Amino acid sequence: MEQTDFSEFFHTRSESSNFMARIANISDKVFETGFNLEKTLDRELGLEKKDKFLVFLRENNVSLDSPKELKDFLDKLQQTISKLPILYINIAFDPSEETLKLLSEWFVLNAKKQFVFDILVKPDLLAGAVLNFNGRFFDYSAKTKFEKIVKNVMNEELVSKIPNQQQSNTPSTN
Amino acid sequence: MPILPIEILTIIADVVIFIFVGYYAYTLRKKEKEVDKIEKKEDADYHKIVDNALTKERQILEDATQEADEIISSAEYVRQSSKEAIDHALQELVKQIQKESISTATGFMTSYSDHLKNLATSSLTDFEDVSKALQADLQKQIKDFRESLLPDLEKELDEYKKMRLKQSEETIAKIVQKASSDIFNKSISLEDHQKLLIDSLEKAKAEGVFD
Known part of the structure:
Protein backbone atom coordinates (compact mmCIF):
# COMPACT_ATOMS: atom_id res chain seq x y z
CA MET A 1 0.00 0.00 0.00
CA GLU A 2 3.00 2.35 0.43
CA GLN A 3 3.23 2.90 -3.32
CA THR A 4 -0.51 3.51 -3.71
CA ASP A 5 -1.61 6.71 -5.41
CA PHE A 6 -4.29 8.42 -3.37
CA SER A 7 -4.48 11.45 -5.63
CA GLU A 8 -8.03 10.46 -6.58
CA PHE A 9 -9.05 11.19 -3.00
CA PHE A 10 -6.81 14.04 -1.86
CA HIS A 11 -3.90 16.23 -2.88
CA THR A 12 -3.26 18.63 -0.04
CA ARG A 13 -2.54 18.13 3.63
CA SER A 14 -5.89 19.49 4.73
CA GLU A 15 -7.66 17.20 2.24
CA SER A 16 -5.71 14.19 3.53
CA SER A 17 -6.58 15.04 7.14
CA ASN A 18 -10.23 15.33 6.18
CA PHE A 19 -10.10 12.03 4.31
CA MET A 20 -8.44 10.26 7.24
CA ALA A 21 -11.10 11.57 9.60
CA ARG A 22 -13.84 10.20 7.35
CA ILE A 23 -12.06 6.86 7.05
CA ALA A 24 -11.86 6.79 10.85
CA ASN A 25 -15.62 7.44 11.06
CA ILE A 26 -16.30 4.56 8.67
CA SER A 27 -13.95 2.30 10.58
CA ASP A 28 -15.75 3.06 13.85
CA LYS A 29 -19.09 2.04 12.37
CA VAL A 30 -17.99 -1.23 10.73
CA PHE A 31 -19.09 -3.41 13.65
CA GLU A 32 -22.39 -1.58 14.25
CA THR A 33 -25.61 -3.44 13.74
CA GLY A 34 -27.10 -2.83 10.35
CA PHE A 35 -23.82 -1.40 8.93
CA ASN A 36 -24.10 -0.73 5.22
CA LEU A 37 -20.76 0.05 3.60
CA GLU A 38 -22.13 1.70 0.47
CA LYS A 39 -24.47 3.99 2.33
CA THR A 40 -21.78 4.91 4.82
CA LEU A 41 -19.26 5.60 2.05
CA ASP A 42 -21.86 7.66 0.21
CA ARG A 43 -22.53 9.73 3.31
CA GLU A 44 -18.87 10.21 4.25
CA LEU A 45 -17.15 10.55 0.86
CA GLY A 46 -19.88 11.54 -1.59
CA LEU A 47 -21.08 9.64 -4.63
CA GLU A 48 -18.03 10.10 -6.86
CA LYS A 49 -15.41 9.16 -4.30
CA LYS A 50 -17.55 6.33 -2.98
CA ASP A 51 -17.33 4.53 -6.31
CA LYS A 52 -13.60 5.14 -6.53
CA PHE A 53 -13.11 3.85 -3.00
CA LEU A 54 -15.07 0.70 -3.71
CA VAL A 55 -12.83 0.10 -6.72
CA PHE A 56 -9.85 0.80 -4.49
CA LEU A 57 -11.06 -1.79 -1.99
CA ARG A 58 -11.52 -4.38 -4.71
CA GLU A 59 -8.09 -3.66 -6.17
CA ASN A 60 -6.63 -4.34 -2.74
CA ASN A 61 -8.60 -7.57 -2.41
CA VAL A 62 -10.54 -6.44 0.63
CA SER A 63 -13.51 -8.66 1.42
CA LEU A 64 -16.47 -6.36 1.86
CA ASP A 65 -18.37 -9.07 3.71
CA SER A 66 -15.78 -9.35 6.45
CA PRO A 67 -16.05 -6.47 8.89
CA LYS A 68 -12.80 -7.40 10.59
CA GLU A 69 -10.85 -7.43 7.38
CA LEU A 70 -12.44 -4.16 6.31
CA LYS A 71 -11.63 -2.50 9.62
CA ASP A 72 -8.05 -3.73 9.54
CA PHE A 73 -7.65 -2.39 6.03
CA LEU A 74 -9.12 0.98 6.95
CA ASP A 75 -6.84 1.28 9.99
CA LYS A 76 -3.82 0.38 7.88
CA LEU A 77 -4.95 2.89 5.27
CA GLN A 78 -4.96 5.64 7.88
CA GLN A 79 -1.45 4.74 8.97
CA THR A 80 -0.22 4.75 5.37
CA ILE A 81 -1.77 8.12 4.67
CA SER A 82 -0.31 9.64 7.85
CA LYS A 83 3.17 8.60 6.71
CA LEU A 84 2.94 10.27 3.32
CA MET B 1 -126.94 102.35 97.91
CA PRO B 2 -127.76 105.90 96.97
CA ILE B 3 -126.35 106.87 93.52
CA LEU B 4 -126.28 110.63 93.73
CA PRO B 5 -123.61 110.96 96.42
CA ILE B 6 -121.47 108.60 94.53
CA GLU B 7 -121.84 110.55 91.37
CA ILE B 8 -121.12 113.76 93.21
CA LEU B 9 -118.06 112.20 94.72
CA THR B 10 -117.04 111.00 91.32
CA ILE B 11 -117.47 114.45 89.85
CA ILE B 12 -115.56 116.02 92.69
CA ALA B 13 -112.82 113.48 92.25
CA ASP B 14 -112.68 114.15 88.57
CA VAL B 15 -112.51 117.87 89.17
CA VAL B 16 -109.73 117.39 91.67
CA ILE B 17 -107.91 115.23 89.25
CA PHE B 18 -108.42 117.76 86.51
CA ILE B 19 -107.19 120.57 88.69
CA PHE B 20 -104.18 118.49 89.69
CA VAL B 21 -103.36 117.64 86.10
CA GLY B 22 -103.79 121.23 85.05
CA TYR B 23 -101.54 122.46 87.82
CA TYR B 24 -98.99 119.83 86.92
CA ALA B 25 -99.08 120.84 83.32
CA TYR B 26 -98.67 124.54 84.23
CA THR B 27 -95.79 123.72 86.48
CA LEU B 28 -94.24 121.64 83.81
CA ARG B 29 -94.60 124.36 81.22
CA LYS B 30 -93.04 126.87 83.56
CA LYS B 31 -90.08 124.60 84.08
CA GLU B 32 -89.71 124.09 80.37
CA LYS B 33 -89.55 127.82 79.82
CA GLU B 34 -86.90 128.17 82.45
CA VAL B 35 -84.98 125.39 80.88
CA ASP B 36 -85.26 127.03 77.47
CA LYS B 37 -84.06 130.27 78.89
CA ILE B 38 -81.10 128.59 80.46
CA GLU B 39 -80.34 126.77 77.26
CA LYS B 40 -80.42 129.96 75.23
CA LYS B 41 -78.15 131.64 77.67
CA GLU B 42 -75.71 128.81 77.59
CA ASP B 43 -75.91 128.64 73.86
CA ALA B 44 -75.15 132.33 73.63
CA ASP B 45 -72.20 131.88 76.01
CA TYR B 46 -70.95 128.94 73.98
CA HIS B 47 -71.06 130.87 70.75
CA LYS B 48 -69.37 133.76 72.39
CA ILE B 49 -66.58 131.57 73.64
CA VAL B 50 -66.23 129.86 70.28
CA ASP B 51 -66.14 133.21 68.47
CA ASN B 52 -63.48 134.43 70.83
CA ALA B 53 -61.47 131.27 70.24
CA LEU B 54 -61.78 131.57 66.51
CA THR B 55 -60.75 135.17 66.62
CA LYS B 56 -57.73 134.31 68.71
CA GLU B 57 -56.88 131.44 66.41
CA ARG B 58 -56.98 133.67 63.36
CA GLN B 59 -54.81 136.15 65.09
CA ILE B 60 -52.30 133.52 66.02
CA LEU B 61 -52.23 132.19 62.50
CA GLU B 62 -51.77 135.64 61.11
CA ASP B 63 -48.94 136.33 63.53
CA ALA B 64 -47.34 133.00 62.70
CA THR B 65 -47.65 133.54 58.97
CA GLN B 66 -46.18 136.95 59.25
CA GLU B 67 -43.31 135.71 61.33
CA ALA B 68 -42.69 132.84 58.89
CA ASP B 69 -42.62 135.26 55.98
CA GLU B 70 -40.13 137.34 57.84
CA ILE B 71 -37.96 134.29 58.54
CA ILE B 72 -38.15 133.16 54.93
CA SER B 73 -37.24 136.59 53.66
CA SER B 74 -34.28 136.77 55.97
CA ALA B 75 -33.24 133.22 55.04
CA GLU B 76 -33.48 134.03 51.35
CA TYR B 77 -31.31 137.03 51.91
CA VAL B 78 -28.79 134.94 53.80
CA ARG B 79 -28.82 132.29 51.08
CA GLN B 80 -28.30 134.81 48.36
CA SER B 81 -25.49 136.55 50.14
CA SER B 82 -23.88 133.19 51.06
CA LYS B 83 -24.11 132.03 47.49
CA GLU B 84 -22.44 135.15 46.25
CA ALA B 85 -19.71 134.82 48.81
CA ILE B 86 -19.12 131.15 47.98
CA ASP B 87 -19.06 131.86 44.25
CA HIS B 88 -16.59 134.58 44.77
CA ALA B 89 -14.44 132.35 46.97
CA LEU B 90 -14.58 129.50 44.44
CA GLN B 91 -13.56 131.80 41.63
CA GLU B 92 -10.62 133.01 43.65
CA LEU B 93 -9.71 129.43 44.49
CA VAL B 94 -9.86 128.34 40.85
CA LYS B 95 -7.64 131.24 39.83
CA GLN B 96 -5.12 130.32 42.51
CA ILE B 97 -5.13 126.65 41.53
CA GLN B 98 -4.67 127.51 37.89
CA LYS B 99 -1.73 129.72 38.70
CA GLU B 100 -0.13 127.05 40.85
CA SER B 101 -0.74 124.23 38.37
CA ILE B 102 0.76 126.26 35.54
CA SER B 103 3.83 127.01 37.55
CA THR B 104 4.08 123.38 38.72
CA ALA B 105 3.65 121.99 35.21
CA THR B 106 6.21 124.41 33.86
CA GLY B 107 8.66 123.37 36.54
CA PHE B 108 7.92 119.69 35.92
CA MET B 109 8.36 120.04 32.18
CA THR B 110 11.65 121.82 32.66
CA SER B 111 13.04 119.23 35.06
CA TYR B 112 11.70 116.34 32.93
CA SER B 113 13.26 117.63 29.74
CA ASP B 114 16.57 118.24 31.59
CA HIS B 115 16.39 114.72 32.95
CA LEU B 116 15.61 113.26 29.53
CA LYS B 117 18.48 115.12 27.97
CA ASN B 118 20.82 113.75 30.61
CA LEU B 119 19.39 110.28 30.19
CA ALA B 120 19.68 110.42 26.42
CA THR B 121 23.23 111.57 26.65
CA SER B 122 24.23 108.85 29.11
CA SER B 123 22.20 106.18 27.24
CA LEU B 124 23.79 107.11 23.99
CA THR B 125 27.20 106.81 25.53
CA ASP B 126 26.31 103.44 27.07
CA PHE B 127 24.73 102.28 23.84
CA GLU B 128 27.82 103.20 21.89
CA ASP B 129 29.95 101.24 24.33
CA VAL B 130 27.63 98.25 24.23
CA SER B 131 27.30 98.24 20.47
CA LYS B 132 31.07 98.43 20.07
CA ALA B 133 31.44 95.47 22.43
CA LEU B 134 28.65 93.62 20.65
CA GLN B 135 30.18 94.28 17.28
CA ALA B 136 33.52 92.97 18.45
CA ASP B 137 31.89 89.90 19.99
CA LEU B 138 29.82 89.28 16.87
CA GLN B 139 32.84 89.55 14.64
CA LYS B 140 34.63 87.06 16.84
CA GLN B 141 31.66 84.68 16.71
CA ILE B 142 31.38 84.97 12.95
CA LYS B 143 35.06 84.24 12.67
CA ASP B 144 34.72 81.21 14.99
CA PHE B 145 31.67 80.09 13.05
CA ARG B 146 33.45 80.28 9.75
CA GLU B 147 36.46 78.48 11.10
CA SER B 148 34.77 75.66 13.04
CA LEU B 149 31.00 75.39 12.80
CA LEU B 150 30.46 76.09 9.12
CA PRO B 151 32.60 73.20 7.89
CA ASP B 152 30.80 70.87 10.33
CA LEU B 153 27.45 72.18 9.17
CA GLU B 154 28.35 71.75 5.54
CA LYS B 155 29.52 68.24 6.29
CA GLU B 156 26.32 67.39 8.16
CA LEU B 157 24.26 68.89 5.37
CA ASP B 158 26.06 66.79 2.80
CA GLU B 159 25.53 63.68 4.89
CA TYR B 160 21.87 64.55 5.35
CA LYS B 161 21.45 65.11 1.63
CA LYS B 162 23.10 61.77 0.93
CA MET B 163 20.89 60.03 3.48
CA ARG B 164 17.71 61.59 2.11
CA LEU B 165 18.79 60.78 -1.40
CA LYS B 166 19.41 57.20 -0.38
CA GLN B 167 16.01 57.05 1.34
CA SER B 168 14.37 58.47 -1.76
CA GLU B 169 16.16 55.94 -3.93
CA GLU B 170 15.03 53.12 -1.66
CA THR B 171 11.47 54.37 -1.65
CA ILE B 172 11.46 54.73 -5.41
CA ALA B 173 12.98 51.29 -5.78
CA LYS B 174 10.32 49.80 -3.52
CA ILE B 175 7.54 51.51 -5.42
CA VAL B 176 8.95 50.45 -8.77
CA GLN B 177 9.44 46.91 -7.50
CA LYS B 178 5.93 46.72 -6.14
CA ALA B 179 4.38 48.17 -9.29
CA SER B 180 6.41 45.99 -11.60
CA SER B 181 5.69 42.92 -9.43
CA ASP B 182 1.97 43.57 -9.61
CA ILE B 183 2.10 44.09 -13.36
CA PHE B 184 4.31 41.03 -13.88
CA ASN B 185 2.04 38.87 -11.73
CA LYS B 186 -1.07 39.91 -13.59
CA SER B 187 0.53 39.41 -16.99
CA ILE B 188 1.29 35.72 -16.38
CA SER B 189 -1.46 33.26 -17.29
CA LEU B 190 -2.44 30.23 -15.22
CA GLU B 191 -0.82 27.91 -17.73
CA ASP B 192 2.45 29.85 -17.51
CA HIS B 193 2.33 29.68 -13.75
CA GLN B 194 1.80 25.93 -13.87
CA LYS B 195 4.62 25.54 -16.35
CA LEU B 196 6.98 27.58 -14.18
CA LEU B 197 5.93 25.55 -11.15
CA ILE B 198 6.72 22.30 -12.91
CA ASP B 199 10.06 23.81 -14.02
CA SER B 200 10.83 24.51 -10.37
CA LEU B 201 10.03 20.93 -9.46
CA GLU B 202 12.26 19.72 -12.29
CA LYS B 203 15.13 21.81 -10.94
CA ALA B 204 14.50 20.48 -7.45
CA LYS B 205 14.51 16.93 -8.77
CA ALA B 206 17.76 17.58 -10.63
CA GLU B 207 19.29 18.83 -7.38
CA GLY B 208 18.14 15.66 -5.59
CA VAL B 209 15.69 17.44 -3.27
CA PHE B 210 13.17 14.61 -3.29
CA ASP B 211 15.62 11.75 -2.94
Missing part, protein backbone atom coordinates in the same frame (compact mmCIF):
# COMPACT_ATOMS: atom_id res chain seq x y z
CA PRO A 85 5.68 12.90 2.88
CA ILE A 86 4.55 16.52 3.14
CA LEU A 87 5.91 19.11 0.76
CA TYR A 88 5.39 22.77 1.65
CA ILE A 89 5.03 24.84 -1.50
CA ASN A 90 4.82 28.63 -1.73
CA ILE A 91 3.51 29.76 -5.09
CA ALA A 92 2.38 33.06 -6.58
CA PHE A 93 -1.02 32.00 -7.85
CA ASP A 94 -4.16 30.31 -6.54
CA PRO A 95 -3.93 26.66 -7.71
CA SER A 96 -6.91 25.07 -9.37
CA GLU A 97 -7.95 21.43 -9.06
CA GLU A 98 -6.15 20.87 -12.35
CA THR A 99 -2.94 22.30 -10.91
CA LEU A 100 -3.12 20.01 -7.90
CA LYS A 101 -3.77 17.03 -10.13
CA LEU A 102 -0.80 18.00 -12.28
CA LEU A 103 1.42 18.23 -9.22
CA SER A 104 0.30 14.84 -7.89
CA GLU A 105 0.85 13.21 -11.25
CA TRP A 106 4.30 14.74 -11.55
CA PHE A 107 5.38 13.35 -8.20
CA VAL A 108 3.95 9.90 -8.89
CA LEU A 109 5.78 9.92 -12.20
CA ASN A 110 9.08 11.45 -11.12
CA ALA A 111 9.44 10.67 -7.43
CA LYS A 112 7.60 7.36 -7.70
CA LYS A 113 5.45 8.13 -4.70
CA GLN A 114 2.67 10.43 -3.67
CA PHE A 115 3.39 13.64 -1.83
CA VAL A 116 0.89 15.60 0.17
CA PHE A 117 1.08 19.35 -0.45
CA ASP A 118 0.74 22.23 1.96
CA ILE A 119 0.29 25.18 -0.38
CA LEU A 120 0.65 28.84 0.58
CA VAL A 121 -0.17 31.53 -1.96
CA LYS A 122 2.29 34.44 -1.91
CA PRO A 123 1.80 36.75 -4.90
CA ASP A 124 5.08 38.55 -4.25
CA LEU A 125 6.95 35.45 -5.47
CA LEU A 126 5.80 36.47 -8.98
CA ALA A 127 6.34 33.01 -10.52
CA GLY A 128 7.90 29.65 -9.78
CA ALA A 129 7.88 28.20 -6.27
CA VAL A 130 9.65 28.07 -2.96
CA LEU A 131 9.83 24.50 -1.63
CA ASN A 132 10.23 23.40 1.96
CA PHE A 133 10.95 19.69 2.35
CA ASN A 134 12.32 17.99 5.43
CA GLY A 135 13.16 21.35 6.97
CA ARG A 136 15.15 22.65 4.01
CA PHE A 137 14.22 25.61 1.83
CA PHE A 138 14.69 25.75 -1.91
CA ASP A 139 13.92 29.01 -3.70
CA TYR A 140 12.98 28.54 -7.36
CA SER A 141 10.82 31.65 -7.54
CA ALA A 142 11.25 34.56 -9.93
CA LYS A 143 11.20 37.06 -7.08
CA THR A 144 14.91 37.24 -6.33
CA LYS A 145 15.97 37.49 -9.95
CA PHE A 146 13.27 40.00 -10.70
CA GLU A 147 14.25 42.21 -7.80
CA LYS A 148 17.87 42.07 -8.88
CA ILE A 149 16.95 43.10 -12.43
CA VAL A 150 14.80 45.98 -11.24
CA LYS A 151 17.49 47.12 -8.83
CA ASN A 152 20.13 47.07 -11.57
CA VAL A 153 17.88 49.05 -13.87
CA MET A 154 17.11 51.55 -11.12
CA ASN A 155 20.77 51.94 -10.25
CA GLU A 156 21.69 52.51 -13.88
CA GLU A 157 19.00 55.18 -14.19
CA LEU A 158 19.95 56.95 -10.98
CA VAL A 159 23.69 56.81 -11.56
CA SER A 160 23.23 58.30 -15.01
CA LYS A 161 21.30 61.25 -13.56
CA ILE A 162 22.84 61.93 -10.11
CA PRO A 163 26.30 63.25 -11.16
CA ASN A 164 24.62 66.03 -13.17
CA GLN A 165 22.36 66.94 -10.26
CA GLN A 166 25.14 66.91 -7.71
CA GLN A 167 27.24 69.27 -9.80
CA SER A 168 24.43 71.81 -10.08
CA ASN A 169 23.38 71.59 -6.42
CA THR A 170 26.81 71.80 -4.75
CA PRO A 171 27.34 75.44 -3.53
CA SER A 172 30.54 77.14 -4.42
CA THR A 173 32.74 77.71 -1.40
CA ASN A 174 35.06 80.74 -1.20
